[in-house]
Amino acid sequence: MDMVKTTEYARALYTAQGPKAEAEIARKIQDCKDKGQDAEAQDWQAVRRAIISMRGPHQG
Structure with a gap:
C-alpha cells in the first residue's frame, strides 16, 4: 500500500473508531x-x- 492510501485509510479508520482504531489494527x-x-x-x-x-x- 502506498503512503497516500495508508494515510487516507488511517484517517478514515481513526475518524470512524477513534482511540479504538489502534486496538482493531493490532x-x-x-x-x-x-x-x-x-x-x-x-x-x-x-x-x-x-x-x-x-x-x-x-496521547495513548
Missing part, C-alpha cells in the same frame, strides 16, 4: 501474522504508524 496485524500474510501485516503496521503520527505525542 488484532488485524496479529490475524495476518497467524495466517502467514506478512505483506498485509506490514500494511496494517503502516496504518498503525500513521494513526500514531496523527494523534501526536503523549
Whole structure:
C-alpha cells in the first residue's frame, strides 16, 4: 500500500473508531501474522504508524 492510501485509510479508520482504531489494527496485524500474510501485516503496521503520527505525542 502506498503512503497516500495508508494515510487516507488511517484517517478514515481513526475518524470512524477513534482511540479504538489502534486496538482493531493490532488484532488485524496479529490475524495476518497467524495466517502467514506478512505483506498485509506490514500494511496494517503502516496504518498503525500513521494513526500514531496523527494523534501526536503523549496521547495513548
